[in-house]
Amino acid sequence: MQFGPQIAGRISRSRIWKMIKYFLYFFLGFKAASSFPLPTNNTQCYINNPAVQRFREYVQIDTSKPENLEKAVAFWSRQAVELGLVFEVHRSEGLPIGVMTWPGVDPSLPSIMLNSHMDVVPVDEEFWKYPPYSAHMEDNGNIYGRGTQDCKDVTIQYVEAIRRLKNNNVTLKRTVHVTLMPDEETGGFNGMAKFVKRIEFKQLNVGFAFDEGLASPDENMLLTYQDKRPWQIKITVKGLGGHGSSLSDGSAVQKLQRIMDAIGKYRDSQKKISNEQSIPDAGAYDSVNINIIKTGIAENVMPEKGYLVVDIRLAVSKSVDEMQQLVDSWIAEGGNGTEAKYLRRVEVSDATPTDLSRPYMQAIQEAAKEMNISIVPVLCPAASDMIILRSLGIPALGFAPKTYTPSRIHTSNEYLNAGTLLRGIDVYVNLLQKLGNLNKL
Structure with missing residues (x-):
């Protein structure tokens, strides 16, 4: 607060x-x-x-x-x-x-x-x-x-x-x-x-x-x-599809997992800041949550496409450029075929x-x-x-x-x-x- x-x-x-x-x-x-x-x-x-x-x-x-x-x-x-x-x-x-x-x-x-x-x-x-x-x-x-x-x-x-x-x-x-x-x-x-x-x-x-x-x-x-300033982003990935028995690399799910791991790591860092507040201050950290994850077309098919929606509420002191660099790093984790679309982006x-x-x-x-x-x-x-x-x-x-x-x-x-x-x-x-x-x- x-x-x-x-x-x-x-x-x-x-x-x-x-x-x-x-x-x-x-x-x-x-x-x-x-x-x-x-x-x-x-x-x-x-x-x-x-x-x-x-x-x-x-x-x-x-x-x-x-x-x-x-x-x-x-x-x-x-x-x-x-x-x-x-x-x-x-x-x-x-x-x-x-x-x-x-x-x-x-x-x-x-x-x-x-x-x-x-x-x-x-x-x-x-x-x-x-x-x-x-x-x-x-x-x-x-x-x-x-x-x-x-x-x-x-x-x-x-x-x-x-x-x-x-x-x-x-x-x-x-x-x-x-x-x-x-x-x-x-x-x-x-x-x-x-x-x-x-x-x-x-x-x-x-x-x-x-x-x-x-x-x-x-x-x-x-x-x-x-x-707090809301940023809601839909991140879409494309990858290799195939039979459900395949162990090939580069699937859409693998790409989603790398992005989710990066977001989860950052979320943990913000949770730590929140826990360390001597006086609770919601403006001191970013809240980060993945609220939607969708992929797959059948039980025995490796999907070629998937997406997630991440919901962020920016800390009062967080600059737009700093947050954009962070989002760019998450997109990079997905590799080729990864796209991001802002559903909401409030800068001020x-x-x-x-x-x-x-x-x-x-x-x-x-x-x-x-x-x-x-x-x-x-x-x-x-x-x-x-x-x-x-x-x-x-x-x-x-x-x-x-x-x-x-x-x-x-x-x-x-x-x-x-x-x-x-x-x-x-x-x-x-x-x-x-x-x-x-x-x-």
């Missing part, structure tokens, strides 16, 4: 321990965090709660399939009608981008953008304890389903916070836009990347943005101010300042103090649509008030506790009032 300069100089022993717990939770997964306390309220406390019901309905839409995005759009269109808000749908390459707008008293002021994405990553149902789009709720209030943490929860929290404020006749100086992107999980190429170039985005007059955030293993709520990821001279940070910390909660700025070890907004100079922070929650993002048995969901709505109610009434962001 990398903290803003105003925080780095004031780290206490307790804060260091909390950071270490966060590191264990995020990078070692559920088992490392399973001992942390979780809400244990009975499901009867939640089952008839309208916000919980809407959350479960949203999770039940399988938006891993692009064609189901229209069902999500219809869901949000209904919510907008109920709230008396304008809902617009813009389309890019056939994909819908939703924008729900709550006008402020002074629409000339730059607006607040509450961003999230409708799409979710695919699932392998074999590893789920409940059907992944059932939104099954256990007796303790844990709701299981793909998207419960990434990131259908935060969208519900945005809109339910607006619902509560409107029901209480609260008005804000600034206009609030809830934006719903269609393809963040696949890079945002046809969603955020194209939307920010359109006149419809410029007309939103965005001055500050929230987006999806990280779950936390303890009482701290995490505020991400910078994303700006940071949003989190020092307390910023009015938006003052508002966030004031809200946290009023609610007796701790909001801690951290570097995001992954990537989000905020990379694009920050590149435009818009202050953008990832935030999801998910405390005492083991991260299940992109893995099986993703869940969120209903009590955690509802508490997050309380937090956003306070944050929106503070940020939405600032004279200056």
